[in-house]
């Protein structure tokens with residue numbers, strides 16, 4: 484079974500995707516990490532994020548980079564959102580994601596274009612969202628837990644700007660696939676969101692039987 488989980492930043496899609504993978508015994512790929520790795524490689528090489536050639540050159544990163552803690556910073560996420568707008572970058576990362584999705588038994592992938600571009604024939608698709616205020620709050624709490632100061636107003640502005648870039652780009656913009664189930668987690672605890680996600684996937688698979 485292939486499950487596609489898409490949605491905006493800090494909506495909870497990674498948390499849900501990991502829980503679905505554990506529940507169904509499937510491998511999980513956080514595809515945002517790939518775009519973050521491109522961003523970090525480009526930054527360390529002194530490249531220009533607006534240059535498609537520089538960004539495409541940065542797609543040739545070593546697998547070991549995927550565990551670098553700098554991938555998880557807000558700055559890397561924001562830079563990832565700029566390099567991911569280049570069609571050449573998306574094309575370079577596509578085969579890797581599709582190979583992961585195509586492994587025997589299936590997989591759970593989360594990102595921005597999993598249900599629309601990477602695996603349009605996925606067995607189940609979720610579009611996970613939450614209000615910008617809730618997402619900024621979650622991000623701020625996450626930072627505080629890591630001992631970092633968090634400015635909630637700045638966080639909301641960053642989330643709104645990231646949404647606009649990810650939803651407004653020409654190449655594979657973030658959008659809900661026509662056949663994806665919407666899951667708004669604004670008023671849900673993690674346990675409630677996971678429970679709903681499992682129910683939606685089960686119902687979708689049951690309908691396909």
Ligand SMILES: Nc1ncnc2c1ncn2[C@@H]1O[C@H](COP(=O)(O)OP(=O)(O)OP(=O)(O)O)[C@@H](O)[C@H]1O
Nearest residue numbers: 492493494495496497498621625668671672673676
């Ligand atoms: N329903 C929820 N209620 C409260 N906190 C949540 C909920 N879902 C996720 N979180 C928390 O919000 C933060 C962001 O969640 P998560 O990393 O899953 O989002 P994401 O959409 O994968 O983010 P990104 O794509 O930007 O990496 C985490 O600290 C997570 O524990």
Ligand SMILES: Nc1ccn([C@@H]2O[C@H](COP(=O)(O)O)[C@@H](O)[C@H]2O)c(=O)n1
Nearest residue numbers: 514515516518560563564567594595596
């Ligand atoms: N399938 C994807 C996944 C991510 N992106 C871009 O990367 C940025 C960082 O992603 P996170 O999920 O780690 O926050 C994101 O803002 C997108 O621009 C993408 O384009 N496609």
